[in-house]
Amino acid sequence: MGQLNTFPLSYKIEGKRIVIVGGGEEALNKARLAIKTTASVVIISEDIEADFSALPVSVIARPFVASDLDGTALVFVAGHGADGVAAKAAARARGIPLNVVDVPEECDFYTPSIVERAPLTVAISTEGDAPVLARLVRARIEALLPPGLGKVARLAGSLRAKVEKLIQDGPAKRRFYEDLVTSPAIEAAANAGDGAQAAEALLEAHARNGAGAGMVWLIGAGPGSEDLLTLRAQRLLQEADVIVHDQLVPDGVVEMGRRDAERICVGKAKGHHSFSQAQINTLLVRLAGEGKKVARLKSGDPMIFGRAGEEIAALRKAGIGYAIVPGVSAALAAAADTATPVTLRKVSSGFVMATAHGADDGELQHWAALAASGLTLALYMGKSIAAEVAGRLIAHGAGASLPVGIVVNAGRADKALYAGTLGGLADGTVDFAPGPAIIFVGEAVAAGDWGEAADLAQASFKVA
Secondary structure (H helix, E strand, O other), X not given: OOOOOOOOOOOOOOOOEEEEEOOOXXXXXXXXXXXXXXXXXXXXXXXXXXXXXXXXXXXXXXXXXXXXXXXXXXXXXXXXXXXXXXXXXHHHHHOOOEEEOOOHHHOOOOOOEEEEEOOEEEEEOOXXXXXXXXXXXXXXXXXXXOOOHHHHHHHHHHOHHHHHHHOOOHHHXXXXXXXXXXXXXXHHHHHOOXXXXXXXXXXXXXXXXXXXXXXXXXXXXXXXXXXXXXXXXXXXXXXXXXXXXXXXXXXXXXXXXXXXXXXXXXXXXXXXXXXXXXXXXXXXXXXXXXXXXEEEEEOEOOOOOOOHHHHHHHHHHHOOEEEEEOOXXXXXXXXXXXXXXXXXXXXXXXXXXXXXXXXXXXXXXXXXXXXXXXXXXXXXXXXHHHHHHHHHHHHOOOOOOOEEEEEEOOOOOOXXXXXXXXXXXXXXXXXXXOOOEEEEEOHHHHHOOOOOOEEOOOOOOOOO
16 A cells, blocks of 8 residues: 555634635635635735635735735635745745645645535545546545535534433444434434434433444345445445354455454355354344344345345344345346346346255246246356256256356456357356356347357366
8 A cells, every 4th residue: 555645634724814816717716615614715816817706705906915824824826926926935934834726746735625514524635646536536425425414413513522421331422423423314303403302312312222222234245346335335334333244245345344343254155154044143133132233244135045034034033123235136247247138128028036056846847937938047056056957947848049148256357257058058067167156048148248258068168
């Protein structure tokens, strides 16, 4: 990780002035930023060209003089004539931080892209190297933070003394503040002007309940690529006291949690179950019963072959609160990887997800009929028995010429593709790349982009 050439900080300007020397568009842009603060903003220039009339600023239409910097916290030089030269010299002489617009080497500080939810401020800086990137990052953060979050932040500040008096336990305080700043009800109340009353009620409930009620979030981690995680999942990972994750969830996703969150790998992988499902159920109930917020991270979507139903039943029986956070299932990621339209007008009217592992003959007969009717099959957990399943589908009436596409490690950089026909897959055991696989079967598969896929019929595969 590289080192910073600037030190990020928040600089006090309350009760002081921000002086902007220059009267053009550059000065106007800086003024729009400066008026977001409580400082007095002063524009000084002999030539006032831009229209500052809509801004709460003082405009002084004369040459700059050194005394203009009395009581000044920051100086922006947005004009490079004689006024600019004089202002730079005066700022340097007084030790006032200086920003010379568009001249990074003369700047004491840079103006970051700002997400403002006063009193909450998020600043993004690239030290002047890539302002476009800073703006793009800002746009993403803007989408994450609701407009009313600043009012909630002020509520948190107003309650600080009362929280210290009513809640002595450190983790309990953190849980209160997390509930306060993430509650849609509190935000709605704050926006309606009733925030103080709602926040007081929440504080009294936390003080009365001690550690507070535990909670389990069953979160879909997606197929393995960190940038396919939902925004909600990222937020809840930051709130969780404990992260309970499966073997297939990548480290990068787990590390999105709080640094001080406990991490427990329940390690369910093919042929090696370090935790039984019953043990996982018991673990979730115990942790939440201790008042902890638990992020139960599951690969893909928790409701699709994630055994979420068993965990939900255990939580319901124990009276533990829970919520489901959907994720990108591997079949959908595989379809995206290969531009395969699993439903296609006049070709495939439906899409069936099923697990090939442990499928009985009746299920295979049903799948064969579905595939023959035009539906697309997406078979999970069938890599080691792919040839056997293909042969049984053909035996039950599925056409040997049906297109087949296989994606190993869908949604990841190391994905591997295989394509051919159901008959080609049935002819022999394919030595697939390591990792979980999705097997697509159906006419719609031929419409996908399988140009880089290994050919099931022509490639030589060794037995795994």
